[in-house]
Amino acid sequence: MSCYPTTTTNMRSAAWMALVALSGLCAFTPARAQTADTFKIGIISPMSGPNARYGAFANKGAALAAKEINAAGGVLGKKIELVSGDSQCVPAEGVAATQRMISLEKTAIIIGDVCSSVTLAMQPMVEESKVLLVNAASSNPDITHKAGVGGFKWTFRNYPTDEVRAATVLEYAAKTKGFKKYAVLSVDSDYGRGAIKFTKRYLPKYEGAEILSEDYYKDSETDFRSVLSKIRRSGAQAIILYGQADTTPIIARQMLELGLAGKVALVGNGEFNTKDTIAAAPKVMNGAVEAAAWLPEVPAPRSLKFVDDYQKANGGEMPNNHAYTHYDTLQLIAQAIKSANSLKGEDVRNALAKIRYDSPMGMVTFDDHNQAVLPMVLLEITDGKPAIKGMITTKVDYAVK
Amino acid sequence: MSSFILEQIVNGIITGSVYALVAAGMTMIFGVLRAINFAHGEYYMLGTFAAWWVMSKLMADYGLAIVGGVAIVSLIAVLIGRSVMQRLIGQPFQAGVLATLGLSLILQNVVILAFGGGYKVFSGGWIEPIELGDFGMSQQRVILVVVTLVVFAGLEWMVRSTRLGRSIRAVSQNIECCQVNGIDVEQVVRRTFLIGVAIAALSGILTGPINVSIYGGMGESITLKTFAVIVMGGMGNVRGTLIAGCLLGVVESLVAGFIGLQYRDSVGFVALLLMLMLRPHGLFSSKARF
Numbered sequence: 061m062s063c064y065p066t067t068t069t070n071m072r073s074a075a076w077m078a079l080v081a082l083s084g085l086c087a088f089t090p091a092r093a094q095t096a097d098t099f100k101i102g103i104i105s106p107m108s109g110p111n112a113r114y115g116a117f118a119n120k121g122a123a124l125a126a127k128e129i130n131a132a133g134g135v136l137g138k139k140i141e142l143v144s145g146d147s148q149c150v151p152a153e154g155v156a157a158t159q160r161m162i163s164l165e166k167t168a169i170i171i172g173d174v175c176s177s178v179t180l181a182m183q184p185m186v187e188e189s190k191v192l193l194v195n196a197a198s199s200n201p202d203i204t205h206k207a208g209v210g211g212f213k214w215t216f217r218n219y220p221t222d223e224v225r226a227a228t229v230l231e232y233a234a235k236t237k238g239f240k241k242y243a244v245l246s247v248d249s250d251y252g253r254g255a256i257k258f259t260k261r262y263l264p265k266y267e268g269a270e271i272l273s274e275d276y277y278k279d280s281e282t283d284f285r286s287v288l289s290k291i292r293r294s295g296a297q298a299i300i301l302y303g304q305a306d307t308t309p310i311i312a313r314q315m316l317e318l319g320l321a322g323k324v325a326l327v328g329n330g331e332f333n334t335k336d337t338i339a340a341a342p343k344v345m346n347g348a349v350e351a352a353a354w355l356p357e358v359p360a361p362r363s364l365k366f367v368d369d370y371q372k373a374n375g376g377e378m379p380n381n382h383a384y385t386h387y388d389t390l391q392l393i394a395q396a397i398k399s400a401n402s403l404k405g406e407d408v409r410n411a412l413a414k415i416r417y418d419s420p421m422g423m424v425t426f427d428d429h430n431q432a433v434l435p436m437v438l439l440e441i442t443d444g445k446p447a448i449k450g451m452i453t454t455k456v457d458y459a460v461k
Numbered sequence: 462m463s464s465f466i467l468e469q470i471v472n473g474i475i476t477g478s479v480y481a482l483v484a485a486g487m488t489m490i491f492g493v494l495r496a497i498n499f500a501h502g503e504y505y506m507l508g509t510f511a512a513w514w515v516m517s518k519l520m521a522d523y524g525l526a527i528v529g530g531v532a533i534v535s536l537i538a539v540l541i542g543r544s545v546m547q548r549l550i551g552q553p554f555q556a557g558v559l560a561t562l563g564l565s566l567i568l569q570n571v572v573i574l575a576f577g578g579g580y581k582v583f584s585g586g587w588i589e590p591i592e593l594g595d596f597g598m599s600q601q602r603v604i605l606v607v608v609t610l611v612v613f614a615g616l617e618w619m620v621r622s623t624r625l626g627r628s629i630r631a632v633s634q635n636i637e638c639c640q641v642n643g644i645d646v647e648q649v650v651r652r653t654f655l656i657g658v659a660i661a662a663l664s665g666i667l668t669g670p671i672n673v674s675i676y677g678g679m680g681e682s683i684t685l686k687t688f689a690v691i692v693m694g695g696m697g698n699v700r701g702t703l704i705a706g707c708l709l710g711v712v713e714s715l716v717a718g719f720i721g722l723q724y725r726d727s728v729g730f731v732a733l734l735l736m737l738m739l740r741p742h743g744l745f746s747s748k749a750r751f
Contacts, residue, residue, distance in 0.1 A: 108573065109678060110580075110676065110678065112573075112577075112580075112676070113580055116577070245722070248723050274721070275717075275721050275722035275723065276721070276722060276723045277722050277723070278723070278726060280678075280679070280681075280682050281722070281725075282668075282671075282672045282674075282679075283476050284722075285472045285475070285476075285598075285714070286469055286472050286473075286713075286714040286715075286717035286718040286722070286725075287717050287718065287722045289465070289468050289469065289472060289718060290465075290717075290718045290719075293465055306580040306674040306676075307674065309582065309673045309674055310672060310673045310674055313588060313671070313673050314671070316588070316590060316599075317588065317590045317597055317598055317599040317602075317671075318590070318597045318598070319590055319592055319597035336582045339582075339584070340582065340584075340673055
């Protein structure tokens, strides 16, 4: 008997809670709608988890661009308002954040993600919602192989692909440095594995070049001794490393421990050029070869100005390449909006396909796969500092299979 | 070939000693509380951060940071021991799961809030390599193994010969009897927790210079490995934990060296599954507690 009144109370409180929840939702929706004098652009990036560093740089870079654009009058009379979503570098989280952004913030343009695995998962979703996705930091080749004439009409990428990167790094390692024996140690993700897939495709071009071992690490891995012992004994001359920026110092320091410094070189990508990474094990990092989208030492005047402005805005912190590419991509979008003379996603998309954008690094255009043709830097660490060895234009030959 | 296997075994013992150090505290806490401490990896993380903080903000050297780091984390352990852990005595196991999982989330996120979600660089430590033939390792790792042996010897002595050790053994056998005999169970729980946390913090500080990049979520993966170790060693069995930790480290190293780094983490989970299926009391006698 006694349970009867309890049930009513429960039901009543449940009803109350539902009502409160509903009213909360109603109050929420209008507040989040686009206001008349701002234009929202979304940024999806990893803001927590092992890759949070990338998201922090990406957001700060874009914020600087937004500040500059808004100070110059905004786009078509509206101020740019950035809204951020956290992907945690996990595809499921990234898709959920994108979904929230599209349905709640109603953004017509999204910049995202840093991690290739997340970008690949976002592509079908923005396609369905007809939202323009401009990627500024993922390098897996499939992203644009499947875009433009390859399928996805709403994805653009303003970042070099690993296809070109792998070819360039390998050419420099094999021809200039004369390495023949390689060991692979890359991050276990679409980025790390994708870059190695293309490296292997170009490897037969070089007489006698071979890969002796192949290992992939989880992004929270901290113990590389076993695999580095194996590499040392295999007689490899270079480690092909397409890895996470924060793991490079760990690998470098453990290479130092095992006596690999000066004997085995690192080639690939993973922020080899930052001060902290080089400081972690200077003897190991000397001679490391990297192809990067950008680095603070690029001697172009507008690039140097960006470094200066960024440092002023962020308490002296040195920007990384994700800060730059997100800054640059927002500038690119602003120019596309201006030349489209419209804020509609579709018009901006069409303008982007035809754009000739003069970036701080050089001229940027898009090919029929919506992949930017843009300059990239090849560098080698010499005497504890990155030395620029050349600029590469990232034109992809889609016929090569 | 045989020297390669030997090298991997040494690598494994070094890795395993970290697992064993973290697991020692976890298994002792399980002994007295019958609760799995899901937050244990977080104290390892807190240790690293405390030492990093002492070094980068107070400009102290690494030696001082070891002492300072352990002291800071011990202080946190005293607070958490009083406010959370001692209340778990006599509670159903769900309470322990919820309380420690909650603590784990709180500690991780407090660190991320306070210091940011990005990686920090842990500079310092004794990282110069010692070369033995074609075999190299940093001084830091030698220290780590020596400290592990000293800590385990100390624990063994403490558990066997001191009053606290005897009360820990008594509490882990029968709480009611202890209460009847006038043993302050709450105090025993608090002290056990403090010792366990201090050891975890110490292992975090000692691995800092090797791991270099540190961040708030770094404790999670070590907690997962520790589960496998304490199940293999037998829940509550300190000596078994040392052997199980090293065993897990060695097998992981051999897998990473011969099969591939990508399969390394599966070792712990496979071991956990096999243990739960075949020897749920651990590799050693089911009665061997302390």
